[in-house]
Amino acid sequence: VxxxxxxxxEGQPNFVLIMxxxxxxxxxxxxxxxxxxxxxxxxxxQEGVKLTQHIAAAxxxxxxxxxxxxxxxxxxxxxxxxxxxxxxxxAAASGGLxxxxxxxxxxxxxxxxxxxLIGKWHLGLNCESNHDYCHHPLNHxxxxxxxxxxxxxxxxxxxxxxxxxxxxxxxPFPSIAVALIAVLVFHSCGIIIVPRKVVxxxxxxxxxxxxxxxxxxxxxxxxxxxxxxxxxxxEQPFSSENLTLRMTHxxxxxxxxxxxxxxxxxxxxxQVHTALFASQRFKGKSKHGLYGDAVEEVDWSVxxxxxxxxxxNLNERTLVYFTSDxxxxxxxxxxxxxxxxxxxxxxxxxxxxxNWEGGIRVPGIVRWTGVLPAGTHNDQPxxxxxxxxxxxxxxxxxxxxxxxxDGHNLMPLLQGSVLQSEHEFLFHYCNAYLNAVRWHPRQxxxxxxxxxxxxxxxxxxxNGCSHTHVCLCTKGYITRHDPPLLFDLSKDPSEEIPLxxxxxxxxxxxxxxxxxxxxxxxxxxxxxxxxLSLSNAIWKPWLQPCCSSLSELCVCDKDN
Numbered sequence: 143v144x145x146x147x148x149x150x151x152e153g154q155p156n157f158v159l160i161m162x163x164x165x166x167x168x169x170x171x172x173x174x175x176x177x178x179x180x181x182x183x184x185x186x187x188q189e190g191v192k193l194t195q196h197i198a199a200a201x202x203x204x205x206x207x208x209x210x211x212x213x214x215x216x217x218x219x220x221x222x223x224x225x226x227x228x229x230x231x232x233a234a235a236s237g238g239l240x241x242x243x244x245x246x247x248x249x250x251x252x253x254x255x256x257x258x259l260i261g262k263w264h265l266g267l268n269c270e271s272n273h274d275y276c277h278h279p280l281n282h283x284x285x286x287x288x289x290x291x292x293x294x295x296x297x298x299x300x301x302x303x304x305x306x307x308x309x310x311x312x313x314p315f316p317s318i319a320v321a322l323i324a325v326l327v328f329h330s331c332g333i334i335i336v337p338r339k340v341v342x343x344x345x346x347x348x349x350x351x352x353x354x355x356x357x358x359x360x361x362x363x364x365x366x367x368x369x370x371x372x373x374x375x376x377e378q379p380f381s382s383e384n385l386t387l388r389m390t391h392x393x394x395x396x397x398x399x400x401x402x403x404x405x406x407x408x409x410x411x412x413q414v415h416t417a418l419f420a421s422q423r424f425k426g427k428s429k430h431g432l433y434g435d436a437v438e439e440v441d442w443s444v445x446x447x448x449x450x451x452x453x454x455n456l457n458e459r460t461l462v463y464f465t466s467d468x469x470x471x472x473x474x475x476x477x478x479x480x481x482x483x484x485x486x487x488x489x490x491x492x493x494x495x496x497n498w499e500g501g502i503r504v505p506g507i508v509r510w511t512g513v514l515p516a517g518t519h520n521d522q523p524x525x526x527x528x529x530x531x532x533x534x535x536x537x538x539x540x541x542x543x544x545x546x547x548d549g550h551n552l553m554p555l556l557q558g559s560v561l562q563s564e565h566e567f568l569f570h571y572c573n574a575y576l577n578a579v580r581w582h583p584r585q586x587x588x589x590x591x592x593x594x595x596x597x598x599x600x601x602x603x604x605n606g607c608s609h610t611h612v613c614l615c616t617k618g619y620i621t622r623h624d625p626p627l628l629f630d631l632s633k634d635p636s637e638e639i640p641l642x643x644x645x646x647x648x649x650x651x652x653x654x655x656x657x658x659x660x661x662x663x664x665x666x667x668x669x670x671x672x673x674l675s676l677s678n679a680i681w682k683p684w685l686q687p688c689c690s691s692l693s694e695l696c697v698c699d700k701d702n
Contacts, residue, residue, distance in 0.1 A: 166470030196506025213530025238266015238277025248283030
């Protein structure tokens with residue numbers, strides 16, 4: 143039962159929703175880590191409810207965040223890709239979260255909330271011009287924005303290499319060299335005669351493509367690593383030096399400005415996505431290199447925000463939620479010194495970009511002092527899509543009835559008035575392709591999970607896809623299973639041993655139930671524009687955000 147003393151103006155609670163980028167569930171002390179120091183996040187768990195089976199709706203940044211904001215599978219909004227890349231790579235793309243989608247921020251704003259997003263957005267920027275801001279956070283219900291509309295790639299940090307290094311690996315330089323040497327030898331021996339014009343015309347397109355690619359990589363950080371305050375570009379390219387400190391300061395100022403009115407703050411860290419960075423006071427302080435330094439800075443920042451809530455006497459009026467957008471990126475290795483730049487997913491298999499548990503089972507902590515039982519945990523399946531109906535209900539608004547909302551209000555489960563999650567089924571998509579299904583039967587402890595296909599790990603016995611940097615969902619990179627693979631997560635959370643008709647008597651019954659659930663789910667889907675299609679994801683010069691001019695490579699620094 144919600145007490146009126148625990149809410150703000152007109153009985154409305156405040157919300158602080160925190161999302162870390164690529165944080166593994168095994169990176170936190172409250173989830174079993176013993177070598178990384180995360181005292182503030184651990185305290186948050188001790189003061190609230192820890193979710194042990196909290197599931198990201200997608201294992202990649204863009205679709206996961208779209209689901210988080212809307213409470214809907216990203217396939218419903220067109221934010222799930224049918225191509226190889228499942229996220230936006232360039233800032234001047236025309237795709238993004240459609241304006242028809244309703245975010246919890248949009249509804250909260252309509253009901254008198256002051257709303258802010260500080261940090262990473264990654265859900266698009268412009269549609270038809272470089273200043274229409276159709277996909278901008280301010281067009282989706284936020285009244286204040288300080289952060290980046292893209293993501294923090296290696297290219298955004300000096301001396302971290304480029305995310306496009308794999309492209310170099312696919313250029314057959316040895317074969318080209320051997321072919322050229324062979325032609326020269328045969329030509330000098332008189333075996334074949336190759337006119338100079340032929341050699342020139344063959345070399346020109348190759349040289350042109352290589353030069354063009356080099357220019358693209360060189361200009362990439364200038365054009366895509368953009369820090370904005372509302373609609374204004376304040377730093378291009380942004381500097382990671384003290385960026386988390388600046389973001390934390392912005393969050394604290396927002397809380398102080400809005401202490402007397404209901405507010406919703408979404409704080410989305412750029413860390414611990416690569417390129418890794420940490421402020422000077424955290425560098426070299428952890429036991430796990432730069433990755434550990436970044437995690438510990440995130441923990442510090444969380445502590446600062448929690449201390450501010452406490453100082454402003456807002457703890458009993460504020461619901462705090464902490465999570466990661468997906469599992470840790472296991473394939474991340476420093477191109478400079480070979481250090482591991484990805485996190486740890488604990489006992490769970492796989493990582494980012496896969497629907498193995500390591501890619502989608504993420505930290506989930508909810509604290510509301512005086513309302514939720516402190517120091518408890520819940521093992522039921524929950525989703526980051528559940529945040530939408532939870533926020534909307536607590537803000538005193540009805541959940542939209544003109545569309546399917548896939549999330550469920552978490553409060554009955556968190557308060558213990560119900561014992562089982564409303565998620566009997568969860569559908570796990572790899573981009574736009576249905577990859578796996580989780581089934582938690584009513585009145586049962588079993589949690590069945592079936593895979594229609596799985597990624598091909600490389601090297602074969604590894605835990606990721608090092609040859610492609612992330613695992614892919616398309617033909618040639620996956621293995622389809624007929625019958626599907628079956629696991630019981632209640633007994634085998636690491637997904638080590640697939641069950642068979644010989645080892646599971648109800649194998650065929652389980653398959654039939656899940657297949658019917660898939661059929662029912664598929665009937666609820668409708669055709670929507672693919673926001674991550676090639677035409678929506680490629681660079682369009684007229685959409686390029688630019689702080690100065692293209693001749694100056696758009697460079698500026700106005701962040702005071």
